[in-house]
Amino acid sequence: MLIHNKNKDIVNKLRTSLYNYSDEALIDNIDKLIADTATLQFTFPFETLQSKHQLYSHIYKPLADAFVGLERRDTIVIAGDSNHESQWVGCCGYYTGSFEKAWLDILPTGHQVSMRFHEFFRIENGLIVEIQAVWDIPEVMMQAGAWPLSPSLGREWHVPGPATQDGIVTSAYNETAAKKSLDIVSAMCASLGDFANGGVEAMQLEKYWHPHCSWYGPSAIGTARGIKGFRNWHQIPFLKALPNRIGDTTKGYLFADAGYVGFTAWPGMSMTISQGGWLGIAPSNQKITMRSLDFWRVENGLIRENWVLIDLLDVYNQIGVDVLGRMKELNKARLNYFER
Numbered sequence: 020m021l022i023h024n025k026n027k028d029i030v031n032k033l034r035t036s037l038y039n040y041s042d043e044a045l046i047d048n049i050d051k052l053i054a055d056t057a058t059l060q061f062t063f064p065f066e067t068l069q070s071k072h073q074l075y076s077h078i079y080k081p082l083a084d085a086f087v088g089l090e091r092r093d094t095i096v097i098a099g100d101s102n103h104e105s106q107w108v109g110c111c112g113y114y115t116g117s118f119e120k121a122w123l124d125i126l127p128t129g130h131q132v133s134m135r136f137h138e139f140f141r142i143e144n145g146l147i148v149e150i151q152a153v154w155d156i157p158e159v160m161m162q163a164g165a166w167p168l169s170p171s172l173g174r175e176w177h178v179p180g181p182a183t184q185d186g187i188v189t190s191a192y193n194e195t196a197a198k199k200s201l202d203i204v205s206a207m208c209a210s211l212g213d214f215a216n217g218g219v220e221a222m223q224l225e226k227y228w229h230p231h232c233s234w235y236g237p238s239a240i241g242t243a244r245g246i247k248g249f250r251n252w253h254q255i256p257f258l259k260a261l262p263n264r265i266g267d268t269t270k271g272y273l274f275a276d277a278g279y280v281g282f283t284a285w286p287g288m289s290m291t292i293s294q295g296g297w298l299g300i301a302p303s304n305q306k307i308t309m310r311s312l313d314f315w316r317v318e319n320g321l322i323r324e325n326w327v328l329i330d331l332l333d334v335y336n337q338i339g340v341d342v343l344g345r346m347k348e349l350n351k352a353r354l355n356y357f358e359r
Contacts, residue, residue: 022106023098023192023276026142030096030108033147037091037114040083042075049074054146060285062153062310063333064123064343086116086132094180095314095326096187097281099197099274107274108140109281111186111314111326113178114154118163123156124347125163133177134159135237137312137328139272139283151283153312153328158238160346166239167345168335169299173234173241173252181316181324188277200317201275203227204282207322208273224249229321237329239298260297264290280315287311292338298331300338307337 029052036044049071053059059068061078068077083089095111118132134155141149160166161175180186207227224246234243236253243252258264271284286308295302310330315322335342 021192023100023108025145026098026106026108026140027096027189029142029145029147030110030140034091034093034096034110037079037089040089040091042080042083045079046075052147053150054143054148057147058149060149060151062156062330063336081122082114083116085118085120085122085127086114086134087119089114089116094186095279097274097276097279097314098188098192099276099281101272101274103272105272106142107272107281107283108142109274109283109314110136110138110140112136112180118159122159124343124350125156125159125165126350126353128163130162132159132162135178135328137283137314137326139281139312141272151285151310151312153237153310153330155238155328156332157342161238165346165349167349168239168340168342171239171241172256173236173243173248175238175241178235178242178326183278183316183318185277186279186316188279190277193277196277197275199320200278200280200315201273203317203320203322204275204280204315205273227322229318229323232322233324235324235326237327237331239331240329256296260292260294260300260302261290262293264288278317280317282311282313284312285310298334303338305338307334309334 033048033052036048053071055071057071059071059074065078068074091114093110093112098108101107113133113135115131115133118127119129120127135158136152136154138150138152140147157166210223228246231245234249234253236242240253243249265288271282271287273282288309288311290307292300292305292307293302310333312328314326316324332342
């Protein structure tokens with residue numbers, strides 16, 4: 020469908036002004052491409068913006084001041100119709116630059132820094148009317164040596180783009196190919212719900228996931244390789260601690276483009292922390308919601324790669340843990356802290 024390629028072109032203009040960062044171009048594109056009434060939802064501590072102009076003043080300008088030579092690098096760009104009859108463009112990648120000034124009180128390193136993002140744009144009548152975005156702020160804290168909470172069970176590294184190097188889909192929209200990918204991911208998501216009735220085996224991971232799959236989780240959880248790694252470093256601790264978690268793709272937005280599938284929701288899951296073992300959080304029976312924004316790559320009928328970002332700072336905030344505040348205390352140990 021031609022409309023999806025046109026929607027990508029709209030988002031591409033915004034992407035370009037962040038790749039070749041320019042205050043003037045960014046301000047101009049925000050003014051022209053985003054509806055005045057757009058809903059703009061960003062990761063904690065930014066939350067829902069009050070106006071589109073805050074995209075520049077509250078989001079991108081402070082980041083560009085801290086990450087000198089700010090550059091946006093997308094590794095996945097897809098578009099499609101969601102299960103709620105809306106049109107979305109999904110982008111996965113990272114922001115980079117030279118970390119030379121403090122950002123969110125994270126002290127600079129003077130070195131190149133990277134921060135993953137998942138950003139989803141809902142388009143109506145040629146304008147962006149909604150953004151749902153999670154930035155991996157814990158990743159920046161770790162690169163600055165200032166992550167103040169539990170270590171990751173999975174592998175922490177610079178998460179790669181797709182192995183096939185085709186994540187930025189520029190070909191004409193292929194509805195048949197998109198549907199095949201969407202059906203596989205939808206069936207897999209549905210099977211995850213079988214855990215409550217039949218345990219891990221009932222989820223039939225081997226039916227949907229490639230034996231050499233990679234699950235790229237957010238910093239503080241990390242990457243897991245293969246089904247065994249996925250179970251060990253994410254799924255088992257997650258399910259044990261949150262056995263009543265409810266993830267309902269019918270309440271979020273699921274769409275596909277070629278071999279890629281995207282999902283976004285604000286929030287997408289609800290649960291109670293009733294057991295221990297996940298992120299070092301005590302089993303306080305605290306009810307929480309979770310913002311989880313995902314991309315899957317399907318290869319020969321199986322899921323080969325899955326990029327997942329969770330707004331973990333929002334999770335901690337809901338249970339009363341001030342991660343950024345704790346980081347400030349940790350930073351006092353830096354010898355040059357009081358000289359800044």
